[in-house]
């Protein structure tokens with residue numbers, strides 16, 4: 199099977215590349231917005247900005263992949279509120295470019311969405327729950343889902359939540375940011391009222407592998423096993439990484455004045471992934487312990 203990964207230099211793109219390389223016999227083509235790949239597995243690499251329709255056409259026509267795994271996205275949620283045009287271009291129009299190319303090449307698209315498509319009033323959410331985004335990023339993610347759902351191509355949409363893991367030259371995720379702050383003895387404000395699962399990136403990549411191997415279609419939640427507040431998660435990070443809990447100050451979301459509203463009582467159920475993909479995701483402690491090993495601490 200020939201797989202083309204977009205956004206391969208991001209957190210998820212790197213984990214996908216590593217797990218697909220290790221676990222199976224795929225022909226892998228990496229693409230990302232940068233001139234060079236951050237990884238050195240020896241796969242073909244092409245610079246590809248998914249907002250450039252002609253480049254998407256040229257590269258996907260050339261490789262004619264069986265599956266396009268779209269890890270490219272504009273992921274800074276607060277900046278999506280102010281950079282609306284740019285973020286829409288990447289998160290929605292970029293996906294539409296991939297759909298047009300996939301239709302021509304008869305490729306499947308595996309795309310990622312978020313619990314931010316929900317309002318956070320009554321999570322955790324199943325694959326059938328009715329979306330009602332409260333942020334611009336959430337609206338973009340929902341629009342990208344709808345572009346796939348209303349297309350006539352083979353697709354899978356994976357909804358996920360609070361990703362953490364390691365990678366080369368990646369943006370900081372919550373866990374890496376938190377460890378960094380506490381190791382430098384800096385106090386941090388952590389919210390007690392945002393409740394959801396947290397997801398080790400390797401589980402998300404492994405679940406994607408299963409979806410590709412089994413050619414599953416439609417919407418799948420892939421997320422960590424337990425649901426907890428961000429504050430409870432922070433205390434678990436302190437336990438695993440032996441950090442000073444006195445530096446962690448509990449606050450509520452409203453005090454942070456963030457540009458993008460957050461879904462509070464959120465999270466994604468994992469029954470469908472457990473039964474159809476056939477694996478149980480890590481809980482937050484297991485995921486953090488794996489991360490600790492990967493970081494070499």
Ligand SMILES: NC(=O)c1ccc[n+]([C@@H]2O[C@H](COP(=O)([O-])OP(=O)(O)OC[C@H]3O[C@@H](n4cnc5c(N)ncnc54)[C@H](OP(=O)(O)O)[C@@H]3O)[C@@H](O)[C@H]2O)c1
Pocket residue numbers: 204205206207208209210211230231232246247248249268269270271272273288292310311312313358359360361362368369
């Ligand atoms: N992170 C989370 O907690 C979370 C939660 C739920 C869902 N998700 C979804 O999961 C997916 C993967 O997220 P992630 O955490 O891996 O994000 P990430 O680390 O920000 O990776 C996204 C990658 O896409 C690249 N990119 C941006 N614009 C591009 C373009 N026009 N063409 C090609 N590549 C482009 C980025 O490059 P630059 O770095 O150079 O911009 C980056 O390498 C996304 O769809 C995200 O919405 C993430």
